[in-house]
């Protein structure tokens with residue numbers, strides 16, 4: 001299958017709960033609208049017919065798992081939903097930027113379902129790290145974010161009684177790094193926080209983990 005593509009480029013995502021993630025953007029050609037404020041009019045026409053395999057190969061070159069299919073209006077090309085599925089099947093975390101003017105019935109995640117995911121991130125129920133895995137499962141299964149979080153036990157760990165022993169274990173296991181931090185090498189602090197997040201499979205509340213780590217190092 002092929003789609004008309006204006007460009008494929010690497011940048012930092014600036015939208016929604018995916019903000020800050022290194023992302024490959026696939027800009028599909030075409031848009032039936034003509035918004036006066038449009039800053040991508042160059043994507044209305046032109047572009048190049050490219051196979052799904054060709055698009056996937058270029059996306060993979062950038063070495064990130066995050067892909068955003070954008071436009072123009074990406075859903076103006078009916079095969080867009082199939083491209084989203086193909087990229088997900090290839091192991092990427094895929095998002096779609098659409099104007100909202102075209103029916104998204106062919107897209108597995110509805111705006112309401114996505115709003116549900118954003119709401120539980122903003123409430124602090126899950127971290128943005130865990131959110132990307134939840135998003136992938138929503139796409140694969142059509143289940144809601146809250147269902148997936150409950151069934152898979154993905155809720156953020158915020159109680160200090162669960163986190164304190166892990167922090168203590170990491171501190172005790174890294175005396176050399178503690179000495180370096182005390183000597184002023186602040187960057188090593190984030191390494192230790194990262195170790196706790198790794199042990200909690202990304203579920204530790206980063207702020208609480210940071211506070212506990214500061215207290216443990218003294």
Ligand code: SF4
Pocket residue numbers: 031032033034035037038039040041071072073099
């Ligand atoms: S929907 Fe987007 S791409 Fe299309 S005209 Fe409006 S701003 Fe431009």
